[in-house]
Amino acid sequence: MSLPWLREPWRQLVADYHNQRFGHAHCIPDRKGVGAEAYTQTLVKFLLCLQPQKQACGQCKSCLLMEAGTHPDYYEVASEDNRAIGVDKIRELTQQLQQTASQHGSKVAWIKDAHRMTIEAANALLKTLEEPSGNTYLILSPERTSDLLPTLRSRMRLHTFHEPNQTAVEDWLTQQLGRTLSEAERVRSQQFPGAPLTALAALNGELADPVDFVQVIANAMISETAWPQPKKDDVQQWLEASLAWLQELIRIRQRVAQQRLHYPQLTLAAQEWLQREQISVTTLNGWLALCYNLRKITREQSGLNLPLLLQQQWLQWIHRP
Numbered sequence: 612m613s614l615p616w617l618r619e620p621w622r623q624l625v626a627d628y629h630n631q632r633f634g635h636a637h638c639i640p641d642r643k644g645v646g647a648e649a650y651t652q653t654l655v656k657f658l659l660c661l662q663p664q665k666q667a668c669g670q671c672k673s674c675l676l677m678e679a680g681t682h683p684d685y686y687e688v689a690s691e692d693n694r695a696i697g698v699d700k701i702r703e704l705t706q707q708l709q710q711t712a713s714q715h716g717s718k719v720a721w722i723k724d725a726h727r728m729t730i731e732a733a734n735a736l737l738k739t740l741e742e743p744s745g746n747t748y749l750i751l752s753p754e755r756t757s758d759l760l761p762t763l764r765s766r767m768r769l770h771t772f773h774e775p776n777q778t779a780v781e782d783w784l785t786q787q788l789g790r791t792l793s794e795a796e797r798v799r800s801q802q803f804p805g806a807p808l809t810a811l812a813a814l815n816g817e818l819a820d821p822v823d824f825v826q827v828i829a830n831a832m833i834s835e836t837a838w839p840q841p842k843k844d845d846v847q848q849w850l851e852a853s854l855a856w857l858q859e860l861i862r863i864r865q866r867v868a869q870q871r872l873h874y875p876q877l878t879l880a881a882q883e884w885l886q887r888e889q890i891s892v893t894t895l896n897g898w899l900a901l902c903y904n905l906r907k908i909t910r911e912q913s914g915l916n917l918p919l920l921l922q923q924q925w926l927q928w929i930h931r932p
């Protein structure tokens with residue numbers, strides 16, 4: 612495991628596996644910024660390897676098939692174009708999992724974008740979780756663990772990732788870039804707390820959009836600058852930024868320690884604004900719940916005018932009763 616903050620969880624996982632305390636169903640949230648995808652890939656290879664030690668051996672027949680991308684006992688399901696994962700796809704998967712493994716090892720299925728499963732699809736999966744066959748492993752990667760139905764969650768091992776602190780992030784970035792960070796780079800990296808991979812992408816200029824969405828929303832709310840005009844292709848980012856900003860306001864309102872704040876450059880202005888407008892945590896939580904709900908319904912239903920719906924949310928923030 613090359614990412615230092617994932618070494619300890621990986622060590623634990625391998626120990627549990629060798630001690631037969633591993634289980635068949637796993638929820639590994641897709642935390643892109645901490646490297647969850649690489650972690651899960653490493654796990655898939657480990658589970659399929661015919662002679663795994665601290666990781667997959669890389670040499671057995673199973674490892675070679677995996678390397679070639681042709682392993683017959685590995686199944687992957689993912690959302691296409693952000694569409695829902697329907698019951699048909701899951702039924703097809705569960706049928707495949709009932710067949711005997713062709714490589715005399717394990718069968719592994721990885722359901723990516725698991726938060727996009729319809730309720731019907733999730734229910735179709737339940738049966739497989741309830742009666743797992745001996746050598747079958749199921750890995751679900753939703754955006755957040757809480758996106759899964761409780762009935763699913765309660766039958767899985769829930770993996771969590773501890774975010775590395777800012778010092779660890781900066782050390783890692785220094786190592787990756789092969790040089791000391793400039794002051795500007797340090798400040799930039801602080802905008803992605805606990806998400807070193809995202810910070811690295813930002814420093815390498817690889818983030819899709821240079822506009823800092825949260826900053827724009829915060830300015831509109833606090834400083835009454837113009838609100839953005841979300842379009843179909845960037846509205847998801849605006850929605851995510853809205854969620855991130857509300858969460859930050861709640862942290863500020865609850866007076867969490869300075870180092871746990873994600874946007875320190877905005878704290879002072881936000882504090883003054885919360886004070887002046889007398890916005891309570893309850894109010895902020897209400898807005899947050901509405902935003903989460905918006906995210907949920909846009910996943911479940913197509914044809915909604917999300918840009919308009921998001922702008923309506925923002926209106927509530929401005930025109931409070």
Ligand SMILES: [Zn+2]
Nearest residue numbers: 660668671674
């Ligand atoms: Zn192997």
